[in-house]
Amino acid sequence: MKAIEQQIAALREQLQKHNYAYYVLDEPTVPDAEYDRLFHELKQLEEQHPELVTPDSPTQRVGAPLIGGFTPVEHAVPMLSLDNAFSADDLVAFCRRVAERLDKEGVREAQAFCCEPKLDGIAVTLRYEQGALVQAATRGDGTAGENITANVRTIPSVPLRLQGSGFPPVLEVRGEIYMPRGGFQRLNEQALAAGEKTYMNPRNAASGSLRQIDPAVTAKRPLEFCCYGYGEIDGALLPDSHFDRLRLFHQWGFRINPEMQRITGTEALQAYYDDIAAKRDALPYDIDGVVFKVDAVSLQERLGMVSRAPRWATAYKFPAQEELTVLERIDFQIGRTGAVTPVARLQPVLVGGVMVSNATLHNMDEIARLDLHEGDTVIIHRAGDVIPKVLRAVPERRPSNARKVPLPDHCPVCDAPIERLEGEVIARCTGGVTCGAQRLEALKHFVSRKAMDIDGVGEKLLETLIEKQWVMQFSDLYRLTFDQLMALDRMGEKSAQNTIDALAKSKQTTLPRFLFALGIREVGETTARNLALHFGHLDALMRASEEALIAVTDVGPIMAKHIRQFFEQEHNVDEIRSLIGQGIQWPAIEVPSVDAQPLVGETWVVTGKLETATRDEVKADLQALGAKVVGSVSAQTTCLIAGPGAGSKLTKAESLGIPVLDEAGWLARRQALLGAN
Template identity: 50%
Template sequence: MDQPDLFTAPTSAAEDPATSGAKRRAQALRSQLHHHAHCYYVLDAPEVPDAEYDRLFTELQAIEAQFPELRTPDSPTQRVGAAPLPELQPVRHAVPMLSIETETNTTAAGAEAFDARVRRELGLDLADPEVEYAAELKFDGLAINLRYEQGQLVQAATRGDGETGEDVTQNIRTIGQIPLRLKGCSAPVLEVRGEVYMRRDDFERLNERQRERGEKTYVNPRNTAAGAVRQLDPGVTAQRPLSFYAYGLGVVQGWDLPATHAGLLDALQALGLPVCAERVVAQGAAGLVAFHQRVAALRDGLPFDIDGVVYKVNSRALQQQLGFKTREPRWAVAHKYPAQEQATRLNGIDVQVGRTGKLTPVARLDPVFVGGTTVTNATLHNLFELRRKGVRPGDQVIVRRAGDVIPEIVGRMPGARASYVPNFAMPRACPACGSAVERDKGSIEHRCTGGLVCPAQRKQALLHFAGRRAMDVEGLGDKIVDQLVDAGLVRTLPELYKLGFVQLAALDRMGEKSAAKLVERLEASKQTTLARFLFSLGIRHVGESTAKELARHFGKLDALMDADEAALLQVADVGPVVAHSIHSFFAQALNREAVNQLRACGVHWPEGEGAASSPQPLAGKTFVLTGTLPTLSRDEAQALIEAGGGKVSGSVSKKTDFVVAGESAGSKLDKALQLGIAVLDESRLRELLAEGP
């Protein structure tokens, strides 16, 4: 229930209707925003998406701009953040942690408007040179102030309300990226400011573990990171995969400040602090627009969430000349991107059958623009996740889309339902083929038992089989597979190789030239490798890396097919679950028959090509690739490492032996340096391949 606004004066009898209406609306907006800020910052349980909060905030800003007399001391527009939690000790910021003005126009005009304001404040005209800016990413995490004395970390505090934060020193010490002592710095006081955040892959792995345990999943990386930092038990924080980027300063005593913001970031990096590599020095409005557009194109591929970019006048002297307005610097602005959380209506829940037979509940939504695209469907993961979120058809729900992650339902908007809606239940029969649906004991997943007789699994199995990293049948895409399966031309994998030119040319939108090319690609795909063939079969839990290990260990397919679980457990990276899955797959007569038919159709590979016949120079070593190498593509470098007996991982950890870094290497290089892992360039990698580690 909304609380009364203590700073709103009674409406006078002489007040005009426009002012009276604006006053009531401003009061309502303040109450809503205070409530949502408390849920977001204090309770870590947001009730509305960020875009809805921004809309309410912008509306209040507009009212206060039109009616300045309605601006009250407690208005959300007059404060920076939220009050600290009472359980944590307060920390007074000697230099306030101020907010940055937000530019919500997500087009190029937003950058142009900021540049025009800066030039106007500096008294520049068209004849004057362009203003130089430092442009960087706007991280979606929790702002932190790190206080170093004589180079040693002595205190860490949250931003709080900008004036007073919370002491989270012991929790911050658990984050490996944050140095406990700075390199070559003996300044009496140096306060470094930055953002604690959680990478998307770390967040997904954390939630997957929660699902496997049947425990509550987390809403988004930002709130998960914030909750972890503000835990009363540092041991809990240590179990959360947190990261950090530095981007500014607080109190400085006895340390020479660089003349530019870009120089400051370079200096912080030299001290051993992680600084994001996605930053540039831009000239004028055109430079800002180019950066905003380039980052927009990269956004989905970034390993962490951002909701915009930040522009700062690069020269510190010009920053001082521009100064501040109220609680915001005139020399900086945050330029937003389309929101990645939005509210919409859940119209219904369907069930999707995956290529492995897994049944996934899928939300059918009123179209909503979120994360730069229009979303009409979103995953609900599984029955237990759906029940925990408490969503039912007819609800207003929050949809989240981050990067290339499939859109998902975060939860329902608060409010009572108009009438009773029954809980969703998973079907007992597969919606695609009518086969029985089963759930393994202790598992959270429901699966169709139909296998290749299930059209849904058949199509996905064919697409996976023909994939670039599997059998690499170029031209065999979704639409062609749909037609082949729907027409009954292909029911099993071997039937792909029995297709003729006439059959393919008769397909819709398949001309003679395309049909002839597809026949050629099918014939060419017959010559492959054992690892690719194993991966193409779609065995549950067997990805590319595991397929390569199986091929390397057994060398021959028959040896693998006849292996029991004990023999399979001798393969690197194969545990009990994977061993059981592989053994079960080859124990099925239909699967063995399909494999034998594929070989009878001419699918082949060099006999024994998987097994290593001699000691390999990189055997037992784990590599991580980052950046752009001079002559090798990522796939080529990976192939060379694996041919040398090494393994390529997607993330840096204490188990990593080498990081191979090229131009524009990012956070993986930063983490390698932090952990003291050896970093190689391409030439040194080639030397290792020749001589061994």
């Protein structure tokens, strides 16, 4: 048996080297026939000795079909978005902001930037432990994505096991999964020949291929992976240069973009952009710009981030593609809060590889500014994934029967009056929850993951429940019965019971979630949390004056007015009482006094897996005590709370001499802080 194990190991090593040469270096070392022979030999041996099969074997790139779709994956390090630059002036401004911020940090020398084309694909993160691929996930909302490990294993340019030596015990590599143009063309040709649906562009094809329930289908798609960054790194010291880190990843088995360069100086960055733009059409893959990143990782960390975008990077986008088409008519859609939004219905036109037939017009002021008439020839603008917009009309092509479209007097859905208050840009339907459009959108928001998180209650089911008049307001959801759901088409016993269980589970919530779910105008997740922490009790919030509301963090006069108006409407109060009467409840919140916030002015970071509370709960405790909670460790960090699997944040904190608390230490510190007050 020992000889068989050695033979299998040798074959795997050969095949991994050939894969690296073929898929990463683009320099095949053996003919296809020789590779096929080695692969077949390994496969036969594994079939004869299934106990020796390992997940990182080259034969295991096609896994078992997923059951129940894709499970969520929380990112150890958030997957950030990038701010955009659209002109040379924007690039100059970005470089100036970087220089000015670093100057305040005492860094005055010119900075090198790592530069590479911005691939138009799907951002993913690949997690390796002890050199083996253990998990792959999409970006998702930046905090959590979807587990697509089985599908990613089928992509030849994704190493199942790292090669060489020196890689850390835990390594998260991030990059883009994309479909080369040639593969995209062949895929569509095959689809046409088979009478199947074709894809509109390579990015959509890549996305659709990654979301196949059966990995065997993904394996047939010509997908590639290109590395551009990293997430969690634990157990190794890497170069301070982003450029050098990517080259090191290349040695470990990852494809990096051959156009990547390290450049210093704004003029040189612009020249690089111009060069990539000139060769854009000749590249074998789609790109929509270039990315510039401050090369020194230590300076990246000092520059930090704003919102969900780093200050140390920007995506310099290519000019958006524009096309002419005809504005056939203007329709009006009603949103969750009654906002009336005009929508341009267009003669379908291909813009940037996507067939566009609709474009937002935002509001009536925009229509007036553009002087739009139904029947006009218009210029449509589409940049990347941005929603298409109408840039302007072409008056010289205006037909004689073109007509202006006024704001309707009554809602196209419920026929309630439409009003536009003085000083407001947006017109609104006054129908409230009696308006079918507002009802559906409000219910979709109420059941969403970040609100009441009622799993399995989606748009189609809500439409059916509204059509049957079983659910006309939030509280009606909790009056649904198993027998009612079983009476619906395509609703099996298991699905009906799962829905009832999900509704019951959602009754145990938090006050911030409940406030967010109510859909109060302009009250998002952060504001809902701030309101809950400030007032502590729903009754206190409902009684609060506009002046009292303005005292809450992030609440201004306009938002305070919206909140006050919401709680002054009797039907909203009745609905809240009805929901509570249905059993919705949440744990009490202790409202901190000024004296009870001993951590004011301190900056804390929470990482790793915690057992007694979630990281969000610990963050809420810290914020209640006055601390600012951020996502990355820097010289300004006061303390790090580190659970198991803390990784690179713990390493960074230790290297900077920042105090570190484990979960038990934090609980003791929390108790001491609360006891002292």
